[in-house]
Amino acid sequence: MNNGHYTDPTFERLFAQINPQIASTFTDKQIEAxxxxxxxxxxxxxxxxxxxxxxIPRLEFYLVLLAGSERRSQNRLRSEKGLYPFWTLSNSLFIIGFSIILLICSFTILSFILSSLNLTSTLYYxxxxxxxxxxxECEYTNRVWRDDKCWDYKHSPNF
Known part of the structure; x- marks a missing residue:
């Protein structure tokens, strides 16, 4: 049936499900159409x-993400709204899980970026x-002895 031309696998699958006696009655023009x-x-x-x-072991799982300009008619949108409701239990759990993962990843990345900026203060106290x-001992460590205490005048708050 392929005749050396590329055929869509979906068409091949559906055409194979047609009763062979009926499929044999299609003309070449009908098959091409x-x-x-x-x-x-x-x-x-x-x-x-x-x-x-x-x-995922023992699960056949797939994910499809499609986005683009809306080309469906209002009638089709209304009918699909009933067929494919957005707020189902599984959709809600997925959205919550995805949001938690996104939040954790964002926090981790932000923490890493902030720590790598090396925000050290140039002020000393x-x-x-x-x-x-x-x-x-105080003077040996290059600090100042005053009022019976050892003072460090270059102490960084990041210490």
Missing amino acids: LKKAFSYNKSSRHFLDIRVSIP PTSIPWISDKS
């Missing part, structure tokens, strides 16, 4: 078309060092 009806139409392509199978109680 059916192929044309099933053929790939570039104008029907979506701006965003992601189709992926997700390998005088601070007494409580674990040094000896003048010689």
